[in-house]
Amino acid sequence: MIDFWPLIGIVIITVGLALKQNTLLVILVAGVATGLVADIAVMEILSILGQSFTQNRYMSLFILILPMIGILERYGLRQRAEALIGSMKKASVSKILMTYLLLRKVTNGMGLSIGGHPSMIRPLIAPMSEAAAEKSSPNLSDEKRQSIRALAAASENFGNFFSQLLFIGTGGILLIKGVMADNQLDVKLETMALWALPTAIASFVVFSLFAKFIESRLNRQSADAVTETSTTETAQEEGK
DSSP states (O other): OOOOGGGHHHHHHHHHHHTTOOHHHHHHHHHHHHHHHTTOOHHHHHHHHHHHHHHTGGGGGHHHHHHHHHHHHHTTHHHHHHHHHHTOTTOOHHHHHHHHHHHHHHHHHTTOOOOOIIIIIIIIIHHHHHHHHHHHOSSOOHHHHHHHHHHHHHHHHHHHHTTTTSSTTSHHHHHHHHHHHHTTOOOOHHHHHHHHHHHHHHHHHHHHHHHHHHHHHHHHHHHHHHHHHHHHHHHHHHHO
């Protein structure tokens, strides 16, 4: 008969998160409970938890990004970014996002990580894109702003997901290498990185076309709105 008691931790996590309890406390309780029902000594459970925290301590560094970005925004980071784009005559939504996408892919290929939604998209890229759109459409509607923000977020997804295997030292490509080696498939890391290049290029082309399409649609909607407003004002004046 299969013993399901060691899976009690999953139940504790599910119920705890559903009741909106403290996440860290729920996970710790689930870990301890799982260890106890599996007949693991308390000291050994604590040792396993401590070892897991030590080995994965760098995963929590992203938490430090959030207050830092908040402080920068509090002192005008978004306004500075918008002012910078406002001073550029040829800046556009598609150009900004394509430039960021290219930069993201190049740095990923070098094994560097400079991007991310909380550190780059929200405080810099999205406001810069909105400022570029406001140059042609001074009164952007909330719907258009949300579309531009979504497109900015998509540029990060395209830049990171479709180019993370360009560097032979990333965790993703090492994981693939390990799985293939377990199945007696000897493939060099350099070969896998080379075959990831067409995907990175194709994703850049696809996103560029999509960004151009969205930008042209937004510009067309703005032009139609201006024309409709002018027509309404003219009709009102003639009616007077």
